Amino acid sequence: MYRYDEFDQVVVKERVEQFRGQVERRLKGELTTDEFRPLRLMNGLYAQLHAYMLRVAIPYGTLSTRQMHMLAHIARKYDRDYGHFTTRQNIQYNWPRLVDVPDILADLASVEMHAIQTSGNCIRNVTSDQYAGVAADEIVDSRIYSEILRQWSTFHPEFSFLPRKFKIAVTAAADDRAAVRFHDIGVIVHKNEAGEIGFEIMAGGGMGRTPAVAPTLNKFVPERDLLAYCEAILRVYNLLGRRDNLFKARIKILVMSTGVEAFTKMVEEEFALIKDSALKLPEEEIARIRAYFAPPGYEDLAPQSKALDAHLLKDKAFADWHSVNAAAHKQPGYVIATASLKPTGGVPGDCSSDQMDAIADLAKKYSLGEVRVTHEQNLVFPYVRQDDLYALWQQFVRLGIATPNLDLISDIISCPGLDYCGLATARSIPVAQQLSERFADLKRQKDIGELRLNISGCINACGHHHAGNIGILGVDKANQEFYQVTLGGHDGADASIGEIVGPSFPSDKIIDAVETVVDVYMAQRQGKERFIDTYRRVGMKPFKEKLYAAH
Amino acid sequence: MDGTPKKASAAEAAKNPKASQQVMTAYRLEDGHVIYLAADGSWSEWIEQARIATTKEEADALTAAAKDATDANQIFETYLIDVTTDGRTWPVTMREVMRAQGPTIHPQFGKQAERGERVTAVANAAGGKRTERGERRENREG
Numbered sequence: 001m002y003r004y005d006e007f008d009q010v011v012v013k014e015r016v017e018q019f020r021g022q023v024e025r026r027l028k029g030e031l032t033t034d035e036f037r038p039l040r041l042m043n044g045l046y047a048q049l050h051a052y053m054l055r056v057a058i059p060y061g062t063l064s065t066r067q068m069h070m071l072a073h074i075a076r077k078y079d080r081d082y083g084h085f086t087t088r089q090n091i092q093y094n095w096p097r098l099v100d101v102p103d104i105l106a107d108l109a110s111v112e113m114h115a116i117q118t119s120g121n122c123i124r125n126v127t128s129d130q131y132a133g134v135a136a137d138e139i140v141d142s143r144i145y146s147e148i149l150r151q152w153s154t155f156h157p158e159f160s161f162l163p164r165k166f167k168i169a170v171t172a173a174a175d176d177r178a179a180v181r182f183h184d185i186g187v188i189v190h191k192n193e194a195g196e197i198g199f200e201i202m203a204g205g206g207m208g209r210t211p212a213v214a215p216t217l218n219k220f221v222p223e224r225d226l227l228a229y230c231e232a233i234l235r236v237y238n239l240l241g242r243r244d245n246l247f248k249a250r251i252k253i254l255v256m257s258t259g260v261e262a263f264t265k266m267v268e269e270e271f272a273l274i275k276d277s278a279l280k281l282p283e284e285e286i287a288r289i290r291a292y293f294a295p296p297g298y299e300d301l302a303p304q305s306k307a308l309d310a311h312l313l314k315d316k317a318f319a320d321w322h323s324v325n326a327a328a329h330k331q332p333g334y335v336i337a338t339a340s341l342k343p344t345g346g347v348p349g350d351c352s353s354d355q356m357d358a359i360a361d362l363a364k365k366y367s368l369g370e371v372r373v374t375h376e377q378n379l380v381f382p383y384v385r386q387d388d389l390y391a392l393w394q395q396f397v398r399l400g401i402a403t404p405n406l407d408l409i410s411d412i413i414s415c416p417g418l419d420y421c422g423l424a425t426a427r428s429i430p431v432a433q434q435l436s437e438r439f440a441d442l443k444r445q446k447d448i449g450e451l452r453l454n455i456s457g458c459i460n461a462c463g464h465h466h467a468g469n470i471g472i473l474g475v476d477k478a479n480q481e482f483y484q485v486t487l488g489g490h491d492g493a494d495a496s497i498g499e500i501v502g503p504s505f506p507s508d509k510i511i512d513a514v515e516t517v518v519d520v521y522m523a524q525r526q527g528k529e530r531f532i533d534t535y536r537r538v539g540m541k542p543f544k545e546k547l548y549a550a551h
Numbered sequence: 552m553d554g555t556p557k558k559a560s561a562a563e564a565a566k567n568p569k570a571s572q573q574v575m576t577a578y579r580l581e582d583g584h585v586i587y588l589a590a591d592g593s594w595s596e597w598i599e600q601a602r603i604a605t606t607k608e609e610a611d612a613l614t615a616a617a618k619d620a621t622d623a624n625q626i627f628e629t630y631l632i633d634v635t636t637d638g639r640t641w642p643v644t645m646r647e648v649m650r651a652q653g654p655t656i657h658p659q660f661g662k663q664a665e666r667g668e669r670v671t672a673v674a675n676a677a678g679g680k681r682t683e684r685g686e687r688r689e690n691r692e693g
């Protein structure tokens with residue numbers, strides 16, 4: 001399995017002991033609130049609504065069996081027996097005590113994990129497709145380029161004081177699962193007719209209060225020029241990005257205000273100057289990184305398992321789950337399985353200690369010891385033998401993580417909202433819970449088909465509501481919870497931002513409103529059209545008419 | 552603050568529950584739990600025990616006490632919140648009601664669990680002033 005290269009045992013252990021000393025000094029009164037605050041934030045410790053919250057990094061969302069067991073142990077020993085997987089592929093603990101945090105960090109370090117936050121206005125993180133390395137539809141393993149970018153950007157002296165934080169995502173699959181167009185830089189790997197690798201590079205996407213879909217700057221940057229091209233973008237941004245206004249400092253605002261053409265021209269000019277410099281990616285370097293991601297020890301298997309086929313015929317519930325939550329693997333005889341953390345009426349992303357332990361054991365037995373956390377808050381088992389899938393699914397059922405709802409209406413992405421978050425204007429999880437109950441009927445969900453429904457508890461958009469086919473944003477109107485509905489957001493290669501449908505709905509009307517939207521879609525759709533396709537064809541009008549008909 | 556608290560005598564305030572009534576809240580350093588400055592000058596987990604200020608002077612006294620406790624490093628992030636006293640001392644804004652109780656999605660955790668009930672009635676819900684706080688951006692992931 002891939003071992004996170006950034007993790008340096010010595011450095012992390014030193015950091016833990018340093019923080020232990022800082023916590024002691026804080027408790028003794030030798031450090032003030034203001035002195036301590038940046039120190040705890042650097043170590044992933046936040047003050048939330050009810051208590052401290054510890055956010056633990058999960059690079060590339062990838063966890064080994066040992067690490068998952070440790071996450072369970074921490075939840076059990078120091079917290080309230082559960083953890084919450086977030087939309088940023090982290091895990092959060094909602095109730096740690098300050099005095100325990102140094103011990104928690106030491107436990108994490110023992111399994112090569114940490115809660116160190118890259119903070120400040122630097123290149124924050126580079127993310128990738130959750131199926132990277134195993135997806136049947138990928139050109140190459142996109143983690144290779146994510147890692148090249150991460151190593152280049154970490155401690156890059158020129159870019160440690162950007163106007164604002166900066167995020168990059170890479171995908172190499174036809175189906176963009178990494179939402180690349182909602183990042184500061186998005187990269188899609190392509191192969192040209194000569195079989196050479198190159199990159200479509202886009203810039204200026206993002207969520208938050210000013211959502212933007214990143215436009216493409218260059219359709220095919222040769223493989224060797226990846227770093228030079230990204231560096232050119234960063235240079236233009238570093239020079240021209242606004243530093244006077246926090247809300248206007250992201251690259252998306254610069255791209256919007258200069259215009260895509262003018263921005264691209266500046267980038268291309270800079271690129272022409274530096275592309276033959278030391279930034280050129282040598283073949284050996286690519287090979288070195290590729291070696292990190294060498295395929296695991298696969299067995300030689302028949303492309304289609306007879307045992308699997310037999311179970312699919314015999315067990316309808318299994319077949320239903322398989323048709324939704326299993327994905328094609330690039331290795332013959334293997335399959336990718338997704339465990340759902342969205343049970344009907346449950347809290348999206350919550351996972352109990354016992355579940356984590358059991359998941360770790362299953363990963364060991366059935367997935368070469370690896371699980372991946374997705375930004376949709378589910379768990380991917382990337383290396384499952386088709387022969388084993390039925391046994392694995394039975395265990396999923398036992399654990400309550402077998403809801404067959406991947407990418408369906410009840411696979412809701414939701415931020416913590418006002419139940420836990422100090423910045424929220426309204427609750428989001430109770431809306432998710434009620435919606436998953438309203439649409440609990442799996443037959444109906446499948447009939448509705450692919451539909452991404454995302455909920456945020458405030459304009460910061462951690463629940464990615466702008467990118468939801470149906471997006472819900474909680475707002476506070478005279479101290480009452482209201483919910484604004486957006487339609488037409490989408491996070492694939494043809495990404496778009498949802499449009500506000502009209503006045504917001506009070507909390508006792510929002511569930512009906514969503515159902516109305518779904519009903520309009522079902523009445524309007526042609527053939528097998530997905531929600532997003534119908535919406536793009538018919539537009540807002542029929543939805544709006546139905547939603548506000550009685551008003 | 553969106554305006555300083557209105558000056559009103561305690562007698563007036565009792566007659567008119569809409570007049571400004573405020574309590575001081577904070578987080579306890581050791582475990583980060585929500586606390587309130589109590590009538591006896593200690594810090595309590597229970598808003599019902601909080602000392603209520605009805606005048607500018609009384610609010611200033613709460614602020615001064617909070618500063619002392621902050622300086623003594625027992626607590627952090629202090630601010631005044633509006634309350635009503637219809638039946639019990641209770642916060643006005645949704646956010647503060649949540650802090651006084653715990654997460655609605657996990658009734659087994661937070662103060663609601665110890666209190667043994669979830670208080671649903673939010674008196675005077677729409678009438679409250681929003682108590683503003685320092686820009687607090689630390690836990691967003693957006």
Ligand code: SF4
Nearest residue numbers: 415421424457458462
């Ligand atoms: S979107 Fe708002 S409410 Fe939700 S987690 Fe982010 S900051 Fe908190």
